[in-house]
Amino acid sequence: MKFDELKLEPRLLRGIANRGYKELTAVQEQTLAKTLQGMDVAVQSQTGTGKTAAFLITLFERMSYNRTSKRKKALIIVPTRELAVQIEKEARLLNRHLGYAIGSFYGGVGYERQLNLLKKGLDIVIGTPGRLLDLSKRGHLKLKDIRTLVIDEADRLFDMGFLPDIKRILYRMPPRNARQNMLFSATLNRISRRIASEHMNRPELIEVTPERLTVDTILQELYHVKSHIKMNLMLGILKAQAPQNALIFTNMRHVAFRLAKKLQQNGLHSRHLTGDLPQSRRLKIMDDFKAGKFALLVATDVAARGLHIDDLEMVINYDLPQDCENYVHRIGRTARAGNSGKAISLASEGTADHLEAIESFIGMKIPVQTANDDLFATDMSLELSSRKRFRNDRQKNSRINSRFKNNYN
Ligand code: ADP
Ligand code: MG
Numbered sequence: 001m002k003f004d005e006l007k008l009e010p011r012l013l014r015g016i017a018n019r020g021y022k023e024l025t026a027v028q029e030q031t032l033a034k035t036l037q038g039m040d041v042a043v044q045s046q047t048g049t050g051k052t053a054a055f056l057i058t059l060f061e062r063m064s065y066n067r068t069s070k071r072k073k074a075l076i077i078v079p080t081r082e083l084a085v086q087i088e089k090e091a092r093l094l095n096r097h098l099g100y101a102i103g104s105f106y107g108g109v110g111y112e113r114q115l116n117l118l119k120k121g122l123d124i125v126i127g128t129p130g131r132l133l134d135l136s137k138r139g140h141l142k143l144k145d146i147r148t149l150v151i152d153e154a155d156r157l158f159d160m161g162f163l164p165d166i167k168r169i170l171y172r173m174p175p176r177n178a179r180q181n182m183l184f185s186a187t188l189n190r191i192s193r194r195i196a197s198e199h200m201n202r203p204e205l206i207e208v209t210p211e212r213l214t215v216d217t218i219l220q221e222l223y224h225v226k227s228h229i230k231m232n233l234m235l236g237i238l239k240a241q242a243p244q245n246a247l248i249f250t251n252m253r254h255v256a257f258r259l260a261k262k263l264q265q266n267g268l269h270s271r272h273l274t275g276d277l278p279q280s281r282r283l284k285i286m287d288d289f290k291a292g293k294f295a296l297l298v299a300t301d302v303a304a305r306g307l308h309i310d311d312l313e314m315v316i317n318y319d320l321p322q323d324c325e326n327y328v329h330r331i332g333r334t335a336r337a338g339n340s341g342k343a344i345s346l347a348s349e350g351t352a353d354h355l356e357a358i359e360s361f362i363g364m365k366i367p368v369q370t371a372n373d374d375l376f377a378t379d380m381s382l383e384l385s386s387r388k389r390f391r392n393d394r395q396k397n398s399r400i401n402s403r404f405k406n407n408y409n
Pocket of ligand 1: 020021022023024025028045046047048049050051052053308309310
């Protein structure tokens, strides 16, 4: 179904067209069918399926519809600052021809700018629970004015322990039947369902199950490699394939840090993104990566949450994820919104169990590639003596690889 076919406010339609959206995604189609009529929804759909636009379009359309009367104010509760910033950006794009006032609120930044924003009066408030509650308690944010509520990434909000804050926010709002409520999540767990039944008006349950867990347009590859020459293989792959950009995942922060440094020492422009970096720094890194200012970003799962890049060419699992769902989250970063992409995983000794879990989770064997000797590159960050040792080791590795290949194919 095309957006044109929805009888939306023409200025909103223009915003959607400018954003480049033509066809509705499955979750957008199912959600809008209910929400545009004013119904509450609890929506479960995997990451990258377009949930943001589903609720933003609802908000904008319902606001325009109520133009003549008092404007309907909306509140969007999200788990992280990154997500708040990202939703604000998307909202501003769709709002281009509408002119609603939008603001986002999260911890770690000063109050002054945020208070000024609130004084002006906002139509859409986006924020993390702690800061929203704080602003409400101090009397700056009038939660009683809110007529539409969105809880985004509900599973993560509850995982991160925000349930008590969210409840406090809910109690400061008008009664549930005086507002429209929407809850979005990658999984609808017990808490989400309880919130939906206790604080929403008999929401329509929308569950969009993907036909397959992994996106078909992602080309997946797996290399078996001894851990001490994993770096050489990754360097070789990066040199051979020269992706325009790649997101590299490690399981631990210090590995991400070290890897980015080593890549840099090998003449590849790279940065690391880990949870311990200050917020402002993380945002800057993400923006620079999106803008193509450097090609390789090494990240941990937690730090990379909420990072969405439309034209990411490659994902590399330098470490196989310990949690098989993260495999799907990671590789789903490429091939977003219909683009194709490549996901390369490096499996080293001791990760056979992870691999087995991942393959059974995605319901397929990841095709194994053989790393020939010449695919390994010298790691220029190492001492000369270590470089020599590596030349012997890679020959042993290609024998290991061909043995694995025989096992799998
Ligand atoms: P989710 O919240 O479900 O994880 P997002 O809302 O972040 O997903 O959207 C994922 C990507 O898809 C974004 O890059 C977004 O711009 C894009 N997108 C959303 N809706 C559409 C659409 N109808 N057509 C094309 N791309 C879309
Ligand atoms: Mg989302």
